[in-house]
Amino acid sequence: MRHACVIAVTAIITSGLAGCGPDSSGGDGYLNPATDVDLPLTTFRLQDTEGLAPVLQYTIFRDFYRGIQPANEGDDEGTARVLREHLDPFLGATPNGEGTDYTSVRNPLDLINEVIRLGTVDNFNEGRQLMRDSVSEGEASTYNTPANDALIRFSETNGDAGVPSADRTWIYPMLDWTSTPNLGKVFRATQYVARQPADDDETVAEVASASWSGRYDASTFGTAGFNQPEFAATSFTGRTLGNVELLQEFVGNQRDTLTLTSASGISINGENPDCIRAVLDYNDQQVRVFTSSDEPPTIAENGEVTANPDHCGNQQNGEETRRYDTIAIGRRQ
Incomplete structure (x- = not known):
């Protein structure tokens, strides 16, 4: 069952974060070095600049955003366009002229990931160095704000x-x-909460809160540059458009699963679903899109709570609303 796989991946990512209490130093010789960080930036927008190293290739949704493009024009019946247009307000994305990619993004998760990658904040660098040192010594450690x-x-x-x-x-x-040296893994998690908008603000940012978590192979985890996760889970809570979740599998299946819940303003196959799950398989170069409306994820029958098979997150292959072949995406990050 695909839904069970999603739950399993999330559990794998978050299991290493359990037990991070306020007194945790992570190991006898390792103190938690987290401190306040107050970083001024000219702009929160990320984009590629000619003559400089690329940035957008490291943004979370780049592979998925491009990868849902149909191999044969029209096979998706506009599904890729609809999904991208729904994601744009969450990502703060500026689409290219064809609408098949974005030329910039402005969102809190991509920004903090980029700040960490560039080594802009000394205290973040200390956190990564702590991971490397503790892994080398075979001891657990935690950086936790x-x-x-x-x-x-x-x-x-x-x-x-x-x-x-x-x-x-x-x-x-x-x-x-x-x-977690016993598992041979390093875990990272980030949470963001938007400030309350002023009463006189004419525009309000769509993202109310967001989170990201990832699991890394400890043996290749580095103290500088980009660390490739094995799995990652991203979620956005919107003010008006519902919720977005992206589960990414970078090992084994090579798959991304986008789930939109409490969604509004989406039309697929002539219907307006409030739940959409799009599974992009990079190896098979195929997308399956599952949809449902007004279906709870679980149902109670005879005193037992079970998964609702009609909910988009529980539907099986063969029950998808749409399936089509996609373009190839290489060197995922």
Whole structure:
């Protein structure tokens, strides 16, 4: 069952984060080094710049956004366009002229991932170095901001015109790295919560909260640059458009699963579903899109709660609303 696989992947990613309590140092010789971070940035928008190293290839949705493009034009009957247009407000994406890729993004999860990758913040670098040192010594360790009452704040000093004031300060109440040498894994998790918009703001950012978690192979985890996760889970909670979840599998199946719940404003196959699950298989170069409306994920029958087979997250291969072949995407990141 595909739904069971989704649950299993999420459990694998988050299992290493359990037990990160406020007194956890992670190991006898390793103290939690997390401190307050207050980082001013000219802009929160990420884009590729000619003559400089690329940035967008490291953004979370880049592979999926491009990868749902049909191999034969029209085979998707507009599904790829509909999914991208729904994602754009969450990602702060600027689509290219063809609508098949984006030329920039502005969202809190991609931004903190890029800050970590570039090594901009010394304290984040300390967190990664802690992981590397503890893995080398075979001891568990934790970098955890809530445990130290530390807060991460990014401030935009310039950036896009017309952005509401509340959306020029991004607060991250949690950043966590945890090493588990017994499993040979490093885990990272991030949480973001938007500030309350001012009463006179004419525009309000769609993202109300967001989170990202990933699992890494400890043997290849580095203290600089980009670390390729084995699995990653991303979620956005929207103010008006519902919720977005993306589960990414970078080993084995090579698959992304996008799930939209409480969704509004989407039309697929002549219907307006509130639940959409799009499974992109990179090896088979195929997308399966499952949809449902007004179907709860579970149902109670004879005093037992079971998965609702009509909910988009529980539907099986062969029950999809649409299936089509896609273009090839190489070197996923």
